[in-house]
Amino acid sequence: xxxxxxxxxxxxxxxxxxxxxxxxxxxxxxxxxxxxxxxxxxxxxxxxxxxxxxxxxxxxxxxxxxxxxxxxxxxxxxxxxxxxxxxxxxxxxxxxxxxxxxxxxxxxxxxxxxxxxxxxxxxxxxxxxxxxxxxxxxxxxxxxxxxxxxxxxxxxxxxxxxxxxxxxxxxxxxxxxxxxxxxxxxxxxxxxxxxxxxxxxxxxxxxxxxxxxxxxxxxxxxxxxxxxxxxxxxxxxxxxxxxxxxxxxxxxxxxxxxxxxxxxxxxxxxxxxxxxxxxxxxxxxxxxxxxxxxxxxxxxxxxxxxxxxxxxxxxxxxxxxxxxxxxxxxxxxxx
Numbered sequence: 520x521x522x523x524x525x526x527x528x529x530x531x532x533x534x535x536x537x538x539x540x541x542x543x544x545x546x547x548x549x550x551x552x553x554x555x556x557x558x559x560x561x562x563x564x565x566x567x568x569x570x571x572x573x574x575x576x577x578x579x580x581x582x583x584x585x586x587x588x589x590x591x592x593x594x595x596x597x598x599x600x601x602x603x604x605x606x607x608x609x610x611x612x613x614x615x616x617x618x619x620x621x622x623x624x625x626x627x628x629x630x631x632x633x634x635x636x637x638x639x640x641x642x643x644x645x646x647x648x649x650x651x652x653x654x655x656x657x658x659x660x661x662x663x664x665x666x667x668x669x670x671x672x673x674x675x676x677x678x679x680x681x682x683x684x685x686x687x688x689x690x691x692x693x694x695x696x697x698x699x700x701x702x703x704x705x706x707x708x709x710x711x712x713x714x715x716x717x718x719x720x721x722x723x724x725x726x727x728x729x730x731x732x733x734x735x736x737x738x739x740x741x742x743x744x745x746x747x748x749x750x751x752x753x754x755x756x757x758x759x760x761x762x763x764x765x766x767x768x769x770x771x772x773x774x775x776x777x778x779x780x781x782x783x784x785x786x787x788x789x790x791x792x793x794x795x796x797x798x799x800x801x802x803x804x805x806x807x808x809x810x811x812x813x814x815x816x817x818x819x820x821x822x823x824x825x826x827x828x829x830x831x832x833x834x835x836x837x838x839x840x841x842x843x844x845x846x847x848x849x850x851x852x853x854x
Contacts, residue, residue: 555682603785626715672762786813796839
């Protein structure tokens with residue numbers, strides 16, 4: 520990434536040369552930590568209790584087709600918003616899209632409750648910069664050796680890191696997004712979009728069943744349980760897939776593939792593929808690997824709403840391929 524001004528280069532004004540301070544990559548302040556704790560409690564902890572309440576509500580109202588439809592549709596909408604919008608479009612710029620398509624994907628991703636789009640992108644770009652090294656916000660491999668260290672690492676990377684962490688400076692990590700006024704407006708309304716993601720299934724649950732129990736069930740299943748399921752599948756990529764799975768390609772970190780979870784994660788579980796080729800819009804890389812996120816991008820491209828989809832060449836993939844090596848050997852190569 521480049522910015523309009525290199526902070527390490529002296530700024531010249533007339534005959535004077537003024538040395539500027541290097542731009543800080545992270546911001547660490549009590550105010551930001553309070554915001555992080557609040558977000559953690561509301562959007563990460565509360566869905567756990569909401570899911571427990573949904574299960575308990577089965578004593579009042581059995582799980583029905585309306586509940587399943589609301590859960591499934593909202594999960595698909597918000598999940599695609601994260602993988603196609605937040606991740607592949609805005610973080611890695613793996614394709615280009617019409618402005619209204621980008622705004623729609625950002626809203627869909629915002630309803631997942633995983634953070635505003637600009638902050639999410641900054642965090643993920645920092646993750647790629649320091650993956651599995653000091654500075655990575657959520658590596659499971661930096662908490663010591665042995666089973667105790669691995670368990671601490673998994674707990675940290677899967678869930679606990681969100682309580683308090685250094686906040687990536689969005690001016691450094693996401694200057695391109697800050698120049699997009701429409702996207703910044705969407706990001707500023709983040710809490711409203713999360714509320715909309717809870718309101719939609721609540722209202723539809725009531726209207727489709729014409730009952731207050733359907734209204735409550737819509738909120739619990741299409742709202743909180745949907746958030747819980749999506750969050751933990753996304754977080755498992757940060758945690759488990761940086762410890763376990765298969766490695767098809769050489770990469771400098773400890774990323775792995777978990778192809779069995781490809782549909783559940785909208786293609787995100789081809790994680791080693793992604794780290795090896797982060798600018799590829801396809802995480803599966805081959806047609807026979809399930810990748811619903813790429814299917815949506817291809818559909819948008821067929822409609823003329825997305826373009827500049829560049830997959831790595833066969834030669835480039837062959838150069839990085841780990842041939843005849845076991846997962847253990849792949850792990851050693853990444854260490």
